[in-house]
Amino acid sequence: MMRTKLLSLVPRATVACRHMSSATKLTTVEVNDKTGIATLTMNRPPVNGLNLELLRDLQQSIEEIEGNKSCGLILTSSNPTIFSAGLDILEMYKPDKERIRAFWTQLQDVWLALYGSSVPTAAAINGHSPAGGCLLAASCEYRVMLPKFTIGLNETQLGIVAPQWFMSTYLSILPRREAERSLNQGRMFTTEEALRVGLVDEIASSKEEALAKCADFIATFAKVNPLARSLTKQQFRSADLQQLENERVQDLEKFLFFINQPAVQKGLGIYLESLKKKSKN
Numbered sequence: 001m002m003r004t005k006l007l008s009l010v011p012r013a014t015v016a017c018r019h020m021s022s023a024t025k026l027t028t029v030e031v032n033d034k035t036g037i038a039t040l041t042m043n044r045p046p047v048n049g050l051n052l053e054l055l056r057d058l059q060q061s062i063e064e065i066e067g068n069k070s071c072g073l074i075l076t077s078s079n080p081t082i083f084s085a086g087l088d089i090l091e092m093y094k095p096d097k098e099r100i101r102a103f104w105t106q107l108q109d110v111w112l113a114l115y116g117s118s119v120p121t122a123a124a125i126n127g128h129s130p131a132g133g134c135l136l137a138a139s140c141e142y143r144v145m146l147p148k149f150t151i152g153l154n155e156t157q158l159g160i161v162a163p164q165w166f167m168s169t170y171l172s173i174l175p176r177r178e179a180e181r182s183l184n185q186g187r188m189f190t191t192e193e194a195l196r197v198g199l200v201d202e203i204a205s206s207k208e209e210a211l212a213k214c215a216d217f218i219a220t221f222a223k224v225n226p227l228a229r230s231l232t233k234q235q236f237r238s239a240d241l242q243q244l245e246n247e248r249v250q251d252l253e254k255f256l257f258f259i260n261q262p263a264v265q266k267g268l269g270i271y272l273e274s275l276k277k278k279s280k281n
């Protein structure tokens, strides 16, 4: 394994980091030698849109962290204003038949790996986090968010339906009434609103502070037996995980049927255009 000091890339307070993976281009993993916590950073400009390749790299990085006996995983973004824009709409708009199957299957794999991770997980949400971005953050056990950003499962606003496992993820954090209402509305929460409803656990004023708060959360498990902790987590999450495991193929087929509906394709096209127009103004 390659061991590189990355002192120039980490806060001064950090003593030393092992750079575990550099082969992947769209994610990096750095393990703090002192705390044993791995920081997994998404790095796909311009908006960390979750395309097939970023999802593959995410899964590889999660597996790397699981296999490396890290004490915890912090998910964050290299972009200073965007955690992740969610699924890359270009994967779903006028899709290639084979690729879109691989894409959705890979998204399922990432969720199973992250939501079911045996290590403690936290998200340092250092930017906007709509839809699939929110799903990733919500799959972690703890969330710290920077002010003046937005987060939420906004699928209905795009004319699409969040599948059951997106809903289960929301329900693992939010009271049922709040989860149902905000999913139906496709509501995006400001940082402060997200804190109020419990979608995020803390607010931090900088990325460094967010990472430190996530590390503090992970440190709360330092004296807990790791096997007891991970089996307890598994028991809490196993029904949700098992449901997708059992229905993976049907879930894929439902997604393909839905996404290929002419009305859905039309809606995605209009939404993409509106994003592009907005970025030109």
Ligand SMILES: CCCCC/C=C\C/C=C\C=C\CC(=O)SCCNC(=O)CCNC(=O)[C@H](O)C(C)(C)COP(=O)(O)OP(=O)(O)OC[C@H]1O[C@@H](n2cnc3c(N)ncnc32)[C@H](O)[C@@H]1OP(=O)(O)O
Binding pocket: 046, 047, 049, 081, 082, 084, 085, 086, 087, 088, 089, 090, 128, 130, 131, 132, 133, 154, 155, 158, 160, 161, 162, 163, 254, 255, 258, 259, 272, 275, 276, 277, 278, 279, 280
């Ligand atoms: C019952 C059966 C159920 C079956 C299941 C069926 C269906 C489920 C299917 C799908 C589930 C999908 C979940 C998703 O994740 S969909 C994606 C939702 N994402 C969004 O709505 C976010 C859209 N983006 C934004 O709001 C902003 O871009 C953002 C706040 C993230 C950043 O704003 P900023 O001003 O900094 O940047 P922009 O100028 O807007 O964007 C720059 C550039 O990036 C392009 N872009 C942005 N987001 C996306 C995206 N998600 N996918 C692809 N491309 C994106 C944007 O168009 C600009 O491009 P360009 O003009 O520079 O070329």
